[in-house]
Amino acid sequence: MNPAREQLPLLTTDEPAHQPATDAVRLLLFNAQHASPDRSRRQAHWIAGQEGADIAVLTEVSSTQGGDALVTALTERGYATVIAPQPPTPDYRTVIACRTSAVRTVLSPVTVTPHRAPAARVTVGGHDIGVLGLYVPSRGPKDQRNVAKRAFQEAVTESLPRLLAAFPDMPVIVAGDLNVIERGHQPPHKVFGNWEYDFYDSFQAAGLTDAFRHLHPDEVNHSWFGRSGNGFRFDHLFVSTPHAERILACDYHQEAREVGLTDHAVMTLRLSLPSTTGEQGEAPGTGPAEQPAAAAIERRRFGQPPPSRRPLRGKGRCTAHPRRTAELQGAQRVRKEQVLEIVRRR
Numbered sequence: 001m002n003p004a005r006e007q008l009p010l011l012t013t014d015e016p017a018h019q020p021a022t023d024a025v026r027l028l029l030f031n032a033q034h035a036s037p038d039r040s041r042r043q044a045h046w047i048a049g050q051e052g053a054d055i056a057v058l059t060e061v062s063s064t065q066g067g068d069a070l071v072t073a074l075t076e077r078g079y080a081t082v083i084a085p086q087p088p089t090p091d092y093r094t095v096i097a098c099r100t101s102a103v104r105t106v107l108s109p110v111t112v113t114p115h116r117a118p119a120a121r122v123t124v125g126g127h128d129i130g131v132l133g134l135y136v137p138s139r140g141p142k143d144q145r146n147v148a149k150r151a152f153q154e155a156v157t158e159s160l161p162r163l164l165a166a167f168p169d170m171p172v173i174v175a176g177d178l179n180v181i182e183r184g185h186q187p188p189h190k191v192f193g194n195w196e197y198d199f200y201d202s203f204q205a206a207g208l209t210d211a212f213r214h215l216h217p218d219e220v221n222h223s224w225f226g227r228s229g230n231g232f233r234f235d236h237l238f239v240s241t242p243h244a245e246r247i248l249a250c251d252y253h254q255e256a257r258e259v260g261l262t263d264h265a266v267m268t269l270r271l272s273l274p275s276t277t278g279e280q281g282e283a284p285g286t287g288p289a290e291q292p293a294a295a296a297i298e299r300r301r302f303g304q305p306p307p308s309r310r311p312l313r314g315k316g317r318c319t320a321h322p323r324r325t326a327e328l329q330g331a332q333r334v335r336k337e338q339v340l341e342i343v344r345r346r
Contacts, residue, residue, distance in 0.1 A: 017078050020054040020099040022125035024248065025271040028053035029175045029235055030256070031264035034062040034092060037069035043261050044073030047097075052268050055122060057175040058095040059135035059235075063087050063115075071095060085115035094133040094176065096120050106130075109162045112155035113137075113148075121167065127273050130167030130240075134176030149179065153199040160206035164240060171243040171271060174208060177223075177235050177264065182210070186220045187230055200236075208238035211250035211269055221252045223265040237269045246272045 020026075028050055035043055047053050056079070061067040063086060071084045079097040083105055087093055093115040102123035109132075110117035116135045121128055134156065137148040164172055180196040181189060203210070212221070222231025237250055252265040 017048050018051050018054075018099065020124065022273075024273055025122075025124050025129055025171070025173070025269070026052040026054040027131075027173060027175060027237070027269045027271075028056045029059070029177075029237060029267040029269075030056060031059045031177050031235065031262050032061045032067070032070060032095075033262045033264070034060055035066050035070065035262075037065050039261070040066045040070035041073045043256075044070055044077050046256060046261055048074070048077035048079070050268075052270065054099045054124070055131060056095075056097040057131070057133040058097065059133065059177040060092050061095050061135075063090050063093055067093065067095075083118050083120055085118050087113070087115040091115065092135055092137075094118055094135045096131060096133050098122055100124070106166060108132075109159035109166065110134075110152070110155050111159070112151050116152065117156065117159075119163070119166075125273050128167070128170045130163070130170055130172040132163055132172070132174045132176075134174060134178065136177065136179040138179055150195065153180075153196075157199060157202040157206075160202065160208070164207055167240075171246070172208070172240040173269065173271070174203065174238040175236075175267070175269070179234055181233055182213075185233060189230070189232065203236075203238050204241075207241050209241045209244040209247075211237040211239050211244070211247050212252070212267075214239075214244050214247055215250055221265075223252055223267065224263065235264055235267050237267055239269075239271060243271070248272050 028047065030043070030047060032040065032043060047056050047058075056074070058070070061070060061084075067084075071082050074082050074095075074097045079099055080101040081098040081103040083096040083103070085093055085095075085108075091113065094117060096118050098120070100122065104121045106119040106121055108114035108117045108119050116137075117132060119130070119132045122131055123129070136156075137152055139146050139149060163174075178200065180200050181192060182200050183197050212219075222233050223235035224232045226232070235252075239247055247269070249268065249270040252267055254265050256262050256266050257264060
């Protein structure tokens with residue numbers, strides 16, 4: 001194995017401030033903004049205080065003192081497992097921290113700068129979950145514009161089928177700062193090329209569903225804001241499409257950004273798990289009627305008001321996102337097959 005591609009050993013810690021849930025996956029995505037050691041420790045304190053951060057995926061973590069301070073502080077704040085790959089040369093990296101010790105590090109399927117793409121198998125309530133964290137490079141200096149970004153994006157796109165194959169018969173979650181936006185983004189940004197939109201589309205093509213769009217097909221929300229105040233939805237959470245109907249909540253939260261802990265919004269995901277009776281059918285609270293209520297509860301936990309519904313396209317009306325119809329049809333087919341399978345077993 002190439003030493004540059006190895007991930008650091010797992011770091012064990014004391015009891016967490018919050019006990020991990022056993023009936024749902026609770027994941028938090030946080031951009032560390034290459035913070036100083038002092039701010040890194042404050043970030044860890046804030047993250048550990050969030051009940052919904054059983055799994056924390058942290059992007060833009062430095063490979064120097066600030067990043068090391070963040071990893072240490074997370075262990076001190078009760079994260080039993082921290083996967084912190086170390087790059088062979090100074091670069092940003094992605095870290096996966098879990099409140100449970102039932103975690104197995106998986107070799108990253110991404111062959112270009114794999115320290116930006118750690119992977120793990122996490123056991124929650126007796127069920128295995130595949131997790132991949134991603135931090136896509138920005139455009140880079142003028143003389144190397146988009147070189148690293150293109151190379152990493154191409155490596156990720158090529159790896160996605162292998163990722164799903166590495167985690168068979170289980171939910172797979174991809175969480176990260178992709179530094180790209182979706183087609184139809186509001187407001188539009190002309191700086192992005194088709195190759196960047198194609199990268200976003202590659203997740204759906206590989207069998208992954210945008211968790212936020214699945215629940216909020218026409219909501220305008222942003223995770224990063226430029227100097228002019230224009231917003232960008234750079235941070236994303238994807239769930240393997242066969243498990244998309246188990247998404248209970250997926251939202252952006254601005255609190256940490258507004259108090260200066262980071263320059264990105266925080267994302268959260270709550271994904272229900274099958275009941276312990278062994279059936280893989282719909283678990284309680286995962287039907288379409290329960291999903292909006294679950295999302296509202298998740299927002300109240302972070303002190304957010306109900307979202308304003310704004311259209312992605314058109315004037316004065318909400319227009320469904322162009323991928324929403326196909327996703328719903330696919331989900332309906334999956335649900336119908338699950339029901340037929342349960343009937344056959346009976």
